[in-house]
Amino acid sequence: MxxxxxxxxxxxxxxxxxxxxxxxxxxxxxxxxxxxxxxxxxxxxxxxxxxxxxxxxxxxxxxxxxxxxKSMIISILLLTVFFFFIMIFLPLISYIDSAGVHMPWVSTK
Amino acid sequence: MEIPYSIEEREDTGLINSKLGIWIFLASEIMLFGGLFSAYIFLRLAAPPGDFEYWASKLSVPMATVNTMVLISSSVSMVMAWASLKLKDFSKFKMYMGITLLCSALFMVIKYFEYTSKFSHDIFPSSSTFMAIYFTLTGLHGLHILGGVVVMLYFYLPISHQLWHDQPEHFTNRVEALGLYWHFVDLVWIFLFPVLYLL
Incomplete structure (x- = not known):
């Protein structure tokens, strides 16, 4: 503050x-x-x-x-947010690349 | 032995150690809950259509809405407790900390009724993927509430008050660190509420 x-x-x-x-x-x-x-x-x-x-x-x-x-805390948080979004988007990448996974309800088109 | 940089700021970081420490801890907490939110997205994408919506409809939105308001109120009372210390008004600090404790207890009581209502209908974490992630996320969040309550009780009870009399600024900084943790717990719930109950 x-x-x-x-x-x-x-x-x-x-x-x-x-x-x-x-x-x-x-x-x-x-x-x-x-x-x-x-x-x-x-x-x-x-x-x-x-x-x-x-x-x-x-x-x-x-x-x-x-x-x-202070800028030190903002820097720590920006780094955390960067890795947070990588972690959040990993499942989405996995979802897009679902070839060979048996999920009949997931469209592979 | 004096704890270094508990009142004056370090020259290199521009911060007191407790504030830097709690923010680094909160950064790790963001990743902890982030991992579970990520798991939620993964499970929801892979679930049969309508499955998550079906199980989510078994949750009580009114209870969760009340709990959201309770937690927001506790966040306000926490920040008011800290502001009271800044204004050197210890009796108001006690009052606001007491309100925060009451709100935390109310949150847990409502959560208890929510959980027992599910169990009485034979709904357990093993019932479905949604319920597994629901109990994991809300259970971990509940544990964070309990952890916060333990620290709040420490500051509320006379055991810690000697520090206020000896080093009021040090005491205020400790309460600020507790407040940052508490607001983070509130912040997690702000996302849990719509994700689990409304979508």
Whole structure:
């Protein structure tokens, strides 16, 4: 977090925390309501993950103070995110290369 | 013996050691949960059509929604506990830490009812691939909640309060590290909720 630890600065932080709290509550309700929309599975996944990402950004940015954090921590996290996405996309690569695997419901076209 | 760089920042990292340490730990936690999310994607892609949707429909969305709100509230009370220490208001810190503990307990109680409701309907991790990954992900997340509760209790009970009187800044930095961990646990749930209950 920023080095400004004056009483006014902390009270300003508290005001922001309350606004983030409100935003997170509203976004949670929107997440549930969005699940009732008549959309395809891929659209539903896209929508849910977008909302979850916005909520996660609010928590990480404001509650975890990443918005004003030192470059050392940002560097560590960027490296972690890079490897995280490699790990997430490995199954997708495996899915595309499913030749020889007996999954009748998986289209190989 | 004095713990180095618990209050003043190191010149090379620009950080106190506890903050650097907790962030490196959280980086490893991202990879731990990332591996399980990756497993979820793999299992879902390979499952027969409609299988995951069928088993997910057996979960209670209202209970999970309440739990999401409870965990978000606990995150706010945690950050307020830290802010109270920054404002040198120890009694408010105790109040907010108490609220965080209550929210954590409520989360676990709701989770207990969710789990026992599944077991009473003969639904176990062995029932399906979805249930296996559901119990693994939520079980591991629950263990993280319990771990957080143990540390929160340490800061809530008088056993740790001498540090506040002797070195208030050191105490505040420890609570900040606990808060970072707690927000991460909340962050994991933010993704678990839609992935397991709504999709």
């Amino acid at each position: 920023s080095s400004d630890n004056s009483k006014e600065a902390i009270q300003e932080h508290i005001r922001v925390y309350m606004m983030v709290f409100g935003a997170l509550a509203v976004l949670t309700v929107i997440t549930v309501l969005a699940s009732f929309l008549k959309v395809s599975t891929s659209e539903a996944i896209f929508l849910a993950l977008i909302i979850a990402s916005v909520k996660a950004s609010l928590v990480a940015g404001y509650f975890m103070h990443l918005i004003s954090e």
